[in-house]
């Protein structure tokens with residue numbers, strides 16, 4: 328490949344700062360096979376520093392999401408984001424109060440929506456897209472990893488007040504499924520969180536690989 332048609336390279340190294348360990352506990356993350364370190368070093372803080380995110384970095388997150396794979400390349404995701412005080416206040420109303428308590432400090436809040444229907448064949452109405460949520464999840468992961476590459480943090484939020492979300496965002500549940508809210512920013516000091524949350528402010532462990540992986544079928548073929 329010549330220099331002129333070389334693809335752009337990632338803009339920065341993967342942060343390798345040591346992960347905070349749970350108080351008094353063993354390190355909670357260890358890989359069982361070689362993986363890119365970003366898979367282990369990404370995690371979802373609840374404490375965010377209020378510093379704003381540069382427009383370039385913010386755009387870069389959604390650009391990464393844009394390149395996620397999707398069924399038939401339908402790209403059913405839609406991201407709505409808020410960074411100004413009025414928009415943020417409005418977006419916060421859609422969160423469950425438990426999540427609002429910490430997410431209110433994040434400089435950017437976003438909602439990830441999935442368009443649930445596709446245009447149907449000529450003469451018929453829209454048809455459901457069974458992969459819309461799956462595809463939106465892939466876009467979320469791309470965004471979360473790109474944020475991590477840039478030294479930013481993200482935290483997906485499923486604990487929402489869904490009717491309020493549709494209302495504050497001005498979208499119809501007939502057109503979109505609200506998948507998650509997303510807090511975006513730089514991780515902050517755990518001590519900025521209320522006590523119970525401060526104690527939980529560390530990367531979590533995972534089930535062992537053996538619990539999520541099995542070679543071959545799980546049982547004999549089933550009738551029917």
Ligand SMILES: Cc1cc2nc3c(=O)[nH]c(=O)nc-3n(C[C@H](O)[C@H](O)[C@H](O)COP(=O)(O)O)c2cc1C
Pocket residue numbers: 369370371372426482483484485486487507529530531
């Ligand atoms: C779909 C989804 C919904 C989530 N909802 C919440 C939530 O409502 N509140 C919260 O504090 N964390 C929420 N989380 C964060 C998860 O608890 C977190 O990702 C998980 O414990 C793994 O931790 P890690 O992201 O730090 O690796 C959510 C994550 C996902 C992917």
